[in-house]
Amino acid sequence: xxxxxxxxxxxxMKLTPGHRLCAGCAEPIVARQVLMxxxxxxxxxxxxxxxEVSTTIYPxxxxxxxxxxxxxxxxxxxxxxxxxxxxxxxxxxxxxxEMRFVAFGGDGATYDIxxxxxxxxxxxxxxxxxxxxxxxxxxNTGIQRSGATAKGxxxxxxPAGSCVxxxxxxxxxxTMIIAAHELPYAAQAAPHNWKDLIxxxxxxxxxxxxxxxxxxxxCPRGWRHDSDKTIDMxxxxxxxxxxxxxxxxxxxxxxxxxxxxxxxxxxxxxPVSEWINSQGRFKHLTKDRWMDVAxxxxxxxxxxxxxxxxxxxx
Amino acid sequence: xxxxxxxxxxxxxxxxxKQVDPDVCAAYPITPQTIIVERFSDYVADGExxxxxVCTESEHSAMTVCIASASAGAxxxxxxxxxxxxYMWETLGIASGxxxxxxxxxxxxxxxxxxxxxxxxxxxxxxxxxGWIIMFAENVQExxxxxxxxxxxxxxxxxxxxxxxxxxxxxxxxAIERMTPLDSHTVKDxxxxxxxxxPLLDVKNPVTHGVMDLQDSYFEHRxxxxxxxxxxxxxxxxxxxxxxxxxxxxxxxxETYMCDDADYVTLTIGSTAGTMKAAVDELRAEGxxxxxxxxxxxxxxxxxxxxxxxxxxxxxxxMDRHLIVGVSGPVFLEVAxxxxxxxxxxxxxxxxxxxxxxxxxVEDLKQVYMNMMNDKxxxxxxxxxxx
Numbered sequence: 084x085x086x087x088x089x090x091x092x093x094x095x096m097k098l099t100p101g102h103r104l105c106a107g108c109a110e111p112i113v114a115r116q117v118l119m120x121x122x123x124x125x126x127x128x129x130x131x132x133x134x135e136v137s138t139t140i141y142p143x144x145x146x147x148x149x150x151x152x153x154x155x156x157x158x159x160x161x162x163x164x165x166x167x168x169x170x171x172x173x174x175x176x177x178x179x180x181e182m183r184f185v186a187f188g189g190d191g192a193t194y195d196i197x198x199x200x201x202x203x204x205x206x207x208x209x210x211x212x213x214x215x216x217x218x219x220x221x222x223n224t225g226i227q228r229s230g231a232t233a234k235g236x237x238x239x240x241x242p243a244g245s246c247v248x249x250x251x252x253x254x255x256x257x258t259m260i261i262a263a264h265e266l267p268y269a270a271q272a273a274p275h276n277w278k279d280l281i282x283x284x285x286x287x288x289x290x291x292x293x294x295x296x297x298x299x300x301x302c303p304r305g306w307r308h309d310s311d312k313t314i315d316m317x318x319x320x321x322x323x324x325x326x327x328x329x330x331x332x333x334x335x336x337x338x339x340x341x342x343x344x345x346x347x348x349x350x351x352x353x354p355v356s357e358w359i360n361s362q363g364r365f366k367h368l369t370k371d372r373w374m375d376v377a378x379x380x381x382x383x384x385x386x387x388x389x390x391x392x393x394x395x396x397x
Numbered sequence: 398x399x400x401x402x403x404x405x406x407x408x409x410x411x412x413x414x415k416q417v418d419p420d421v422c423a424a425y426p427i428t429p430q431t432i433i434v435e436r437f438s439d440y441v442a443d444g445e446x447x448x449x450x451v452c453t454e455s456e457h458s459a460m461t462v463c464i465a466s467a468s469a470g471a472x473x474x475x476x477x478x479x480x481x482x483x484y485m486w487e488t489l490g491i492a493s494g495x496x497x498x499x500x501x502x503x504x505x506x507x508x509x510x511x512x513x514x515x516x517x518x519x520x521x522x523x524x525x526x527x528g529w530i531i532m533f534a535e536n537v538q539e540x541x542x543x544x545x546x547x548x549x550x551x552x553x554x555x556x557x558x559x560x561x562x563x564x565x566x567x568x569x570x571x572a573i574e575r576m577t578p579l580d581s582h583t584v585k586d587x588x589x590x591x592x593x594x595x596p597l598l599d600v601k602n603p604v605t606h607g608v609m610d611l612q613d614s615y616f617e618h619r620x621x622x623x624x625x626x627x628x629x630x631x632x633x634x635x636x637x638x639x640x641x642x643x644x645x646x647x648x649x650x651x652e653t654y655m656c657d658d659a660d661y662v663t664l665t666i667g668s669t670a671g672t673m674k675a676a677v678d679e680l681r682a683e684g685x686x687x688x689x690x691x692x693x694x695x696x697x698x699x700x701x702x703x704x705x706x707x708x709x710x711x712x713x714x715x716m717d718r719h720l721i722v723g724v725s726g727p728v729f730l731e732v733a734x735x736x737x738x739x740x741x742x743x744x745x746x747x748x749x750x751x752x753x754x755x756x757x758x759v760e761d762l763k764q765v766y767m768n769m770m771n772d773k774x775x776x777x778x779x780x781x782x783x784x
Contacts, residue, residue, distance in 0.1 A: 124600035126469070126597055126598065126600070128465065135609065136609040139605050139607075139608040139609050140608070140609045140611060141608040141609060141610050141611070141614045142614070144605040144608065146603065146605050147603060148600070148603050149597040149598070149599075149600060149603045149604060149605075149606075150597075150603070150604075150605045150606065151465055151468055151469075151597055151605075151606040151607050152606070152607035152608070153461055153464050153465065153488065153491050153495070153607055154461070154487055154488060154491060156457070157457060157458060157461040157488070159458075160453065160457070160458035160461035160462050160465070161461050161462075161464070161465045162465070163451065163458075163462055163465070164421075164423065164451075164461060164462035164463065164464065164465025164466040164468075164469065165465045165466065165468070165469040165597055165598070167421050167423065167449045167451050167462060167466050167471070168420060168421055168449070168465070168466040168467075168469035168470055168471035168473075168597075168598060169469065169598055170449050171420040171421050171447070171448065171449035171466075171471050172420060172469075172470060172471060172598065174447060174449075175420070175447060177470075178598060180600075182598070182600065199454060199455060199458075200454070200455075200457070200458050200461070202454070203453060203454030203455070203458055204458075206454070207451065207452070207453075
């Protein structure tokens, strides 16, 4: 699998321009990187969400590859259905080429409403790559809280008020929950590091069983940052260890890219305050009233980071 | 395989699937559908079918896998009941809206609550407006025959809609009846090879399935589903005719029994239609001019056929094994809307019966006719309820 920019730029576009996603949205960036990671014919399944509605408004489609959407909470089952048909037809000699299958879903579709569907598809061992666009809230319906929303973030259903400092709970650690299925491959990635993301997607495509890739996908509208700061946000999330880059492969955890360098002491681990100060959704946490929340978040990030480092030593 | 079998309805459906050997089956177990998936699992385990069998973690995923698999280009089947059908509800409309020609057997069972595992039609009736072709079985033979015919109907280029074949929970799913199966070659020849129209797995011709439809296109697409449903009536009749030739069993969207000179007629769905014929026989022996109509296909609704039969009758009692709480039975409403502009529209009454598996005996059904003849009844009646 090639990862030189020059070579990647020659790969035919599977998701074309002309879709209706917002300026600065990380979703098409992640999707293009993922789709560059296989040179085999690929079929895409998509959960309901921004990505689905913005790329397929009838009578237009931004897709140059076969694509299917059925509902919100079932992207994994949708992908599993296509993959099951492929195995059946291949066995009967009606298909003679290898194909790959990828499902895209937002964090609402993955952490929350589609969690059971994903867990079931992984347990059954379908050969597919599930990619979560984690922008930490229900952005398509207008920035409501999800199981992936960060503690302290203000959303339209957990707004920061005079009594409540935004979301009061920490997010579900979905990548770890998926890893607990003991599937062949699970990883976290972020689009600023395209090389790392593409390499992980390529592994997921070729691992020969279910694979899960959780990608942090900054959302300028929901996170309240300028639309030209998307890649900066992606980078900062990794540098503050809010979003460590790591992979789980055949039972072993391994840090990758910047996260590996931070763990080795070769790169600075930035304070969470830089993350909080960079986005309007955390604005209230910078006030004296909620400084303790910001401190608690730093403690929790440190605890999880240290735990992850321990896991990589097992 | 030829000759008679003693077999229950669920096993008969599984046998039909075995003979078809569909590409994909995705299902989740629920009483009283379980025997279908258990028997089919045996066929998979013994290599008697080549089907990719997917045991999903829920009915929502079962129907999703089926929609995606059929869209990908595979002939796909499933089965469910009651709460399972309710859990699929969201995806049922997607199956018809995306014009997915899959087939599903439903073992009719009451919806909760309170929890009840026995027969009524509350499951299918709650799914009747979602764009599926809906067929019912009076007996095990019909359940088997419907499962085979459904594929030809669903996959016809003029139709391209999912088909639901219903059989009454326990009464047909678990009771052993005599049935005459077709031999497997005949079944395979009859259903033929599945030729998908725009399969996802045709990667050289990529298609986008399940788009975002806005105000300028959704209405037209739903209208097209309606047109396909209407067009399916001709296809159903043609498939019934062809099936008659290979089986000697001749079906119609409605079946009439002693209706020609009858003054008092009932309309029934499912296994009760058999009991109703017995009631008609006994009343005829007593000299009463009574008849019975069985609704075999509810979607598309055979409006003209019912009008032709019902016109000029004194009274028609519509039997509903489901209650729209606060209204009446659902079939009653559809029949009333169908017949209301007949110049000689019969008096129409409704009998809600058999909820949650409450037994319906010949005597109960004779009482319905007696009530019609004596005109001693309400517009909506609750047959057999203990008050």
